[in-house]
Amino acid sequence: MTPRPVPMVLSRRNLVKLAALTGLGAGLTACGRGFGGGGDGSEGGGVQLNMVWWGDASRAQKTQAALDVFQKKNPGVTVKTEYQDSGPYKDKLATRFAAGDPPDLMMMRMDSLREYADRGALLDLNRHTGAVGVSGLSESVKSLAAVGDKNYGIASGLNTIGFVVNRTLTEKYGVKIPDGNTWGWKDLATFAREISEASGKKVYGTGFEPATLANIIVYTRQRGEDFYTSDGRLGISEATIVAWFEMVEAMRKEGGFPPAGFFENIGGGAEQSYLAKGTLASQIIPTNNFLSYNAAAGGNLALLRMPGETTEKRRGQSIDTPALWSIAAQSKHQAEALKLLDFLINDPDASKATGTTRGVPANAEVAAEVKPSLPHDDQVATDYLIALQKEDLPRAYTYPPGSSAIASSLESIATEVEFGRQTPQQAARAFLDAGRKALGG
DSSP states (O other): OOOOOOOOOOOHHHHHHHHGGGGTTTTOOOOSOTTSOOTTSEETTEEEEEEEEEOOHHHHHHHHHHHHHHHHHSTTEEEEEEEEOHHHHHHHHHHHHHTTOOOSEEEEOTTTHHHHHTTTOBOOGGGGTTTSOOTTSOHHHHGGGEETTEEOOEESSBBOEEEEEEHHHHHHHTOOOOOTTTOOHHHHHHHHHHHHHHTTTSSBSOOOOTTOHHHHHHHHHHTTOOSBOTTSOBOOOHHHHHHHHHHHHHHHHHTSSOOTTTTTTOOSSGGGSHHHHTSBSEEEEEGGGHHHHHHHTTSOEEEEOOTTTTTSSSOOOOOBOSOEEEEBTTOTTHHHHHHHHHHHHHOHHHHHHHTTBTBBOSSHHHHHHHGGGSOHHHHHHHHHHHHHHTSOOOOOOOOOTTHHHHHHHHHHHHHHHHTTSSOHHHHHHHHHHHHHHHTTO
């Protein structure tokens, strides 16, 4: 199962706080610091930057290793880092901004970017083109945080989604793995049914979250539509939503897809996944998680393109990012924050330290340089992303304000379909109504 994004909808209180950002904290005092606060930004006469992000202890160690290199290369600049689990991150970040005490450099979710950018809270990097090199970024990567003629962030790393298949299970049950360059969704259904039948339903052929935006966005593009349009509207049609849910429910009925409720009591990490337990033969994962999933599943996973990439109206996959690096417009040390951002994006030593914990390096030249130093499975994921960037893929449009609510409504509606309380047709109408309301249309 693709790890379900934690819905992080701002509380009404913090929405009111965030609305005050139009004036960028004018008249506000430092109060309610969500990460403990950034302080006055100086330490012993030098400059102290405050950098915040979400993740776990393993990511913290790798991040600190990179920052140790940065600080050696930039004497007089220190970096205070603070991190959170993804759940509380968004509210705590909003509190920091509302208190007039934003971090200098922060991880920014794609579905949060516009909430800050539209209020002038983030630095427009296009006004500082000499400070952060972008020559190593592809056009699709450069546009990830573009809003009109402005740019409010750079990918902390690159990823996309892919299908992984456990070759140990396919060999055990004598089922051929489809050709990842030519298979379609019908081929997936056939493969899933064959695995389930051959194993006596000890193993289900495939399973993934219909409610995960990344999954349905690919399917939507393949049908010639955009889930979000360039002007921030919902572009997905009722027919496509119906087709998506009908496809999943048909696989469930055939037995190739697990029954309703199967995924409810499973943890979010690779070690707790059904791939690791050996009861699921394939699923969708973010490619930057290939290393952890392959290790958890026994080391014999194949990484395939998404089904339908060569059988539908157009390509569905795109170059995406787990998160952006953004700088606060209110930062007292913009020059140093820009220098840190440039280091994280363009210095091979930074990427050697962090590995692919945030995805493949956004700078293609850096990605190629550090690839030999990576574990084999990270090299597989890196090759996958490098190859995709050479292909003609659709653009990933910036998520409009309200997308967090859309993700939440999709999750609840998908559950209704899963347990048979709504038909795909009812779900499609309910989702479009909720989506238009979330986008104010």
